Amino acid sequence: MTPLKQMPAWKALEAHAATLRVKHLRELFAEDPKRGERFNAEACGLFLDYSKHRITEETLKLFAGLAQASGLEERRAAMFRGDKINITENRAVLHTALRAPREAVIEVDGHNVVPDVHAVLDKMAEFAESIRSGAWTGYTGKPIRNVINIGIGGSDLGPVMAYEALRHYSQRDLTMRFVSNVDGSDFAEAVHGLDPEETLFIVSSKTFTTLETMTNAHTARVWALAKLKEHAAVARHFVAVSTNAKEVAKFGIDTANMFGFWDWVGGRYSMDAAIGLSSMIAIGAENFRRMLNGFHAMDEHFRSAPLERNLPFLMGMLTVWYTSFFGAETVAVLPYDNYLKRFPAYLQQLTMESNGKHITLDGQHVDYQTCPIFWGEPGTNGQHSFYQLIHQGTRLIPCDFIGFARSLNPLGNHHDLLMSNIFAQSEALAFGKTPEQVKAEGTADWLVPHRTFEGNRPSSVILAEKMTPEILGQLVALYEHSVFVQGVIWQIDSFDQWGVELGKVLAVRIIPELESPTEPELRHDSSTNALIRRYRRMKSRA
Ligand code: F6P
Numbered sequence: 001m002t003p004l005k006q007m008p009a010w011k012a013l014e015a016h017a018a019t020l021r022v023k024h025l026r027e028l029f030a031e032d033p034k035r036g037e038r039f040n041a042e043a044c045g046l047f048l049d050y051s052k053h054r055i056t057e058e059t060l061k062l063f064a065g066l067a068q069a070s071g072l073e074e075r076r077a078a079m080f081r082g083d084k085i086n087i088t089e090n091r092a093v094l095h096t097a098l099r100a101p102r103e104a105v106i107e108v109d110g111h112n113v114v115p116d117v118h119a120v121l122d123k124m125a126e127f128a129e130s131i132r133s134g135a136w137t138g139y140t141g142k143p144i145r146n147v148i149n150i151g152i153g154g155s156d157l158g159p160v161m162a163y164e165a166l167r168h169y170s171q172r173d174l175t176m177r178f179v180s181n182v183d184g185s186d187f188a189e190a191v192h193g194l195d196p197e198e199t200l201f202i203v204s205s206k207t208f209t210t211l212e213t214m215t216n217a218h219t220a221r222v223w224a225l226a227k228l229k230e231h232a233a234v235a236r237h238f239v240a241v242s243t244n245a246k247e248v249a250k251f252g253i254d255t256a257n258m259f260g261f262w263d264w265v266g267g268r269y270s271m272d273a274a275i276g277l278s279s280m281i282a283i284g285a286e287n288f289r290r291m292l293n294g295f296h297a298m299d300e301h302f303r304s305a306p307l308e309r310n311l312p313f314l315m316g317m318l319t320v321w322y323t324s325f326f327g328a329e330t331v332a333v334l335p336y337d338n339y340l341k342r343f344p345a346y347l348q349q350l351t352m353e354s355n356g357k358h359i360t361l362d363g364q365h366v367d368y369q370t371c372p373i374f375w376g377e378p379g380t381n382g383q384h385s386f387y388q389l390i391h392q393g394t395r396l397i398p399c400d401f402i403g404f405a406r407s408l409n410p411l412g413n414h415h416d417l418l419m420s421n422i423f424a425q426s427e428a429l430a431f432g433k434t435p436e437q438v439k440a441e442g443t444a445d446w447l448v449p450h451r452t453f454e455g456n457r458p459s460s461v462i463l464a465e466k467m468t469p470e471i472l473g474q475l476v477a478l479y480e481h482s483v484f485v486q487g488v489i490w491q492i493d494s495f496d497q498w499g500v501e502l503g504k505v506l507a508v509r510i511i512p513e514l515e516s517p518t519e520p521e522l523r524h525d526s527s528t529n530a531l532i533r534r535y536r537r538m539k540s541r542a
Contacts, residue, residue: 001362002069004491009069013062019324022056024456028056032176041309043301044294045472048311050459052324052430053318053398059139061330063317066489072313075488080303082108082264086495087361093495095269095480096264099473100297106122108264116262120274121292124259126283127239127276131200132171132284139233145201146175148190149206149278152212153349155241156180158271159204159477160345162279162291165339165472168408170282178278179220182212187219188500196237197229204275205239208247208265211504217251240298241274269480272473287469294473302481310480315460316485318398322458323372328396333376336403339467343402344376347479354494356485370490371451376400377414380421391429393455399459401426406466421459429457515540 018241029035039051067073078085082092086168097106097113104114130136134143149159160178163170173264177190191199203218205213217238224237231252239257240248248258259274272292282290302312322328331351333344355371361398376382379401390397403422432455438448462478464471486496513520513532522529 001360001491003241003360003364003367003368004070004489007066007069008397009062009066013059013066014325016058016062017321018061020056021326023054025052025054025458026432026455028054029431032056041311041314043309043311044297044310045300045464045468045471046474046478047195047463048314049463050058050314050318053321053458054456055263055318055321059321060308061326063313063321065315067307067313067317067485070489070491071298072485075461075487076303076484079484080106080299082106082113086493088493088496088498089263091495093266093269094264094300095266095272096296097271098099098261098265098272099292099299099477101296102513108181110260113262114266120259120261121289124277124280125288127257127259128280128285128288132174136200137236138197139201139230139236141195141230142195145173145198146177147200147202147278147281148177148179148194148215148220148396149202150179150182150213150214151275151429152210152242153353154267154270155204155206155210155275155340156231157268157346157349159278161340161342162271162276162472163282164342165281165467166283166287166291166469167339168467169284169287169469171284172481174282176278176282179216182215184219186394187223191223196224199224199237201238202277203238203248203251203253204241204277206261206265206270208240208242208244208251211507214251221252229285239277241277266496268353271476283469290469291473294468294470294475295477296473297470298474298477298481302477307532312438312481312519313485314352315400315478316482316489317459317489318458319372319482322396322398323369328372328394328398329369330373330375330395332382332390332397332399333374334379334382334399334401334425335376336379336401336418337467339408340402341378342476343426345352346476347374347376350476351483352498353500354498355487355490355492357490357492357494359492361493366490367492371486372494379403379425380418383425390457391432395459401424401428401459401461403461403509404464404466409468414451426459426461428453429455429459431455432457466497491532 036051040049079093080096082094084090084092086093092108098117100106101112102118103111106114131144137143154177163176179187179190180533203217234252235254238253240253241259242248243263243291245255245262249255259277261273265273272295307313319331331345335343351374352371357370358366360366401422402421435448435452438451443451522532
């Protein structure tokens with residue numbers, strides 16, 4: 001593989017970037033007044049305006065050139081085909097199979113996985129409907145009223161995000177809660193006020209060995225059995241979502257109540273696998289299928305749309321563009337929809353666990369930046385908090401604004417007020433306010449620099465008609481595939497996560513040192529040793 005920076009296509013983009021770094025978006029709009037009507041693309045139910053980016057038609061051609069030189073289309077085909085593109089774990093990457101229609105054929109090692117996917121979906125649907133209808137009762141015969149998902153990372157962030165995003169579609173007499181942190185307070189607050197007789201725990205863990213999840217699951221069992229007494233009650237109050245039947249059985253959960261998935265589904269790509277069981281219970285099987293249809297529609301768009309109209313491609317390349325050629329270190333994701341309040345947190349794992357890597361597929365250290373830091377909050381709240389820095393700070397922060405034409409809760413003129421802010425913010429970021437404009441308003445000379453907005457801050461605006469299960473699926477798949485595009489260009493394996501291992505191993509070594517009744521012999525560095533000693537002293541004083 002030719003190293004990225006030695007590719008002529010990369011060098012061409014680098015030379016081109018030099019001409020655009022000194023151009024203001026005001027100039028780009030002045031030179032091409034209709035760019036706002038042309039630099040946009042639409043797919044399924046999503047409209048993307050990318051005209052307020054520091055690009056020209058030439059940039060798009062060079063993006064396509066780099067994609068071609070990087071073998072993007074072949075890599076994309078390899079992913080959809082089920083090739084083992086996760087090379088460090090020797091695994092296929094087939095989250096797209098999770099939303100493939102029943103009649104599709106996708107093979108891993110000669111085995112068509114689509115019937116397996118649909119068998120699990122059908123089993124989930126049957127179970128979800130039995131909880132929703134009250135047909136599934138707890139051990140003492142009471143219907144389940146509370147559902148608690150225990151999981152972390154991909155086994156938590158997707159379910160939480162989807163539940164919040166689609167809460168409007170949820171069955172309101174079911175209480176849905178989520179426990180992820182090994183901090184006991186997370187568990188204690190999640191079960192606060194709940195009756196074990198009416199509570200179902202979904203233990204969600206791909207590996208079923210994750211320390212946080214297993215600790216919480218054991219605590220949940222103790223909590224439930226304190227009231228239910230009989231061990232046989234576990235079967236009515238605990239189900240598992242995992243790829244590891246052996247560990248599930250060891251925990252005491254009947255494997256008949258296990259919902260499986262496969263090693264070709266990465267944790268952060270699993271919210272539409274059985275990991276979505278809590279979502280399905282909340283919104284029902286029909287709405288869950290609508291969400292999968294949304295994912296699938298975006299998959300098909302990514303697979304078949306020409307690059308210049310391909311949303312994930314455009315968004316992925318824009319992230320590469322600012323990260324690699326403009327020194328941008330972060331991307332802000334700013335949903336103007338309260339239901340999407342956990343979307344930025346969800347995207348943090350999706351983007352940064354996927355592309356936060358510094359070793360190429362060839363095993364070389366990269367000599368360029370890879371994944372930027374993704375962050376964000378619902379938009380209008382952010383405006384009264386960190387937007388100051390986006391407008392007048394010293395860093396370039398490309399922004400993704402996400403908004404809807406219609407509110408699910410139309411109240412007076414709330415929605416127009418909300419949406420006016422998206423349009424105003426992207427306009428202000430791009431065009432700013434010149435010193436001349438500020439002066440013309442009668443501002444005192446000394447105050448003019450403070451009140452000037454330089455502008456030239458790029459943003460995308462993503463619009464959809466209203467928040468639906470389909471649209472949520474499309475949005476998530478849009479970012480999944482954008483992450484894929486970035487990973488291909490940066491020549492990294494977007495589907496492993498070795499960077500999380502060392503901390504886990506060290507924590508396991510440290511646990512007995514914290515718990516030992518006698519002073520342990522510590523063999524860490526002097527800082528870690530001193531911290532452990534101080535923690536032990538503070539703990540014993542308390
Ligand atoms: O912390 C890393 C990680 O492996 C994530 O990739 C994953 O989503 C999370 O832990 C949870 O893993 P599991 O589902 O196996 O409990």
